[in-house]
Amino acid sequence: MEPLSSDVVVIGAGCAGLAAAVRLAAAGRKVVVVEQAPRLGGRATAFTDRESGDRVDNGQHVLFGCYRETYAFLEAIGASHLAPLQSRLAVGMADGTGRRSRLTCPGWAPPPWHLALGVLGWGALPIVDRLSVLRFGSLLRAARVDGAAAVASRVPPDVTVAEWLADQGQSETIRDWLWHPLAIAALNQSPDIAAAAPFVRVLCEMFGPSVEDSAIGLPIVPLDALYAEPARAFVEARGGVVLQKVAARIETTESGVPIGVEAGGLRIATAAVVSAVPWHAFASLWPRGVPPALSVIAANATAMDASPIVTVNLWFEERVTLGDRFVGLIGGPLHWVFDKGALYAHDAGHLSVVASGATELSRLDNADATKVALSQLQQALPALAGCTLKRSVVVREPRATFSLAPGGPPRPAHRTPIANFFLAGDWTDTGLPATIEGAVQSGHVAADAVLAVPS
DSSP states (O other): OOOEEEEEEEEOOSHHHHHHHHHHHHTTOOEEEEESSSSSSTTSOEEEOTTTOOEEESSOOOEETTOHHHHHHHHHTTOGGGSOBOSSOEEEEEOTTSOEEEEEOOSSSOTTHHHHHHHHTOTTSOHHHHHGGGGGHHHHHHHHHHOHHHHHHTSOTTOBHHHHHHHTTOOHHHIIIIIHHHHHHHHSSOTTTSBHHHHHHHHHHHTSSSGGGGOEEOOSSOHIIIIIHHHHHHHHHTTOEEEESOOEEEEEOTTSOEEEEEETTEEEEEEEEEEOSOGGGGGGGOTTOOOGGGHHHHHHHHHOOEEEEEEEEEEESSOOOOSSSEEEEOSSSOOEEEEHHHHHTSOSOEEEEEEESOHHHHTSOHHHHHHHHHHHHHHHOGGGTTOOEEEEEEEEEEEEEEOOOTTOOOOOOSBOSSTTEEEOSTTSSOSSOSSHHHHHHHHHHHHHHHHHSOO
16 A cells, blocks of 8 residues: 555544544545454444344443534534434433433423423422422523533532532432432442542533533434544545554654554554543553653543443333333433444344443343343333343443542643644543533534644
C-alpha cells in the first residue's frame, strides 16, 4: 500500500474518535482514522452471536434529550432517527417482590415542575418521600441562571452521591427507587463510591429548560449500526480513510512533536493527531516513550481506576415481553433489563440485563452470572418464572468507564502542551461522567481545537 498523507490522524474509533473525525471531515479536512480493534465503536459496539445470529451490543447504552452533542453527531451522519426520544420522561421500575410501578412526568408542565408533578403522582413512594423532591427546586433554578457546570462545581469534591443525597433530605426509599438507579446508570459506580459533582451535573442537564431534556432515547439498532458504520461512511465519502485491526504508534521529532503515525506497517504523514483512545491505552501510543511534555497526562491516566459493566443476554424458548422496552430493577446486583425484541422490532425472546459498577458480578463465571440474572429477573418480573432459558451470553467490560471516586487524578484538557496533538475521550475534562455524551462532546471540542490552528 502506498504511504498515506492526511491533515489529521484520529487514533481510536469509539464515540469520541468518530465524532472528531466526522466534524473534521465535514470541515473539509482529510482524515485518517486508525482503530486497533476488529470492530468500530470502542466500548460502544456490537458483535454477532454465533448461535442465534443476533447482533448483540457489548453493553446497553441509553441516551437522553439533553445529549445535545450526541444528537448533533447523529444528525450529521443521518442516524438520529435510530435513537428516537420519548416525548417525556417515563420509566418503569420493579423490585424484588414483583412490585412494579411507572414514573411518568407530564409533558404539559414546564421543567422542573414536570419532574415534581411526576414524582408527586408516583404511587411507588410514600407521600412524604414524594414531597422531598421539591427540595431540588433551588438547585435546578440555579442551574438555569448559572449553568449546570457552575452548579456542579460548587459541590465539595470529597462528597459522594450517597452523602449528597442524604444532605438534600432524600429518604432511603426515594433514593432506592429514583436517585440511585439514575446515578448508577449515569456514573457506572455505586452512589456510596462515586463523587457527587458529576451526578449534580447530570441532574442539572437532564432537568434543564426543556421537557425533552429528560426524555430517554433507546437505539432501535445495534450500536455499530447506530453511529459507527454511518460515521465511517461519512468520513470515507469525504475522502477520508478508516483503518481497522491495526495499532497506531505516533512518530515524533526529538522534541516530541508528532510528524506521522505508523499503523500496521503503513506510515501516515500528518499535520495533527487526535488521540481518542481510552485512558489506559494512552501511554502505549508512543514507541519512543511518552514525550516529556505529556508525562503528567500519562501519569494521571495510568493512575485512573476503572469500573466494570456486565451484561447478561438471555434468550428464551417462549415469546417473552416486558410490557415496556426497558425496566429498572430495584434491590439487586443487576440494574436494568431491556427487551431487545421490542427495541429491534423482531421476534421476542431476547432480554439484555445490565449491571453497572459490577465488580462482584464480573468475577463470577458465565453460568453463575446467568443464574444471578435469571433469579433476579424472575423475582422482579414473576411472568418470567415459567419461561425456559435456551441460551445466555455474558459480556464483561472490565474497564467500561473510569472511576469517579473522590480523590482520583485530574482529567486532562483537550489541548495539550504540544501544539499539534489533541485529546478526546470520555476521560478528558468534560465535566461529565463517562457517558456517550461526554465522549462525543470531547470529540467535538478536540476537532474544534484542531480547526482553530492556522493551517
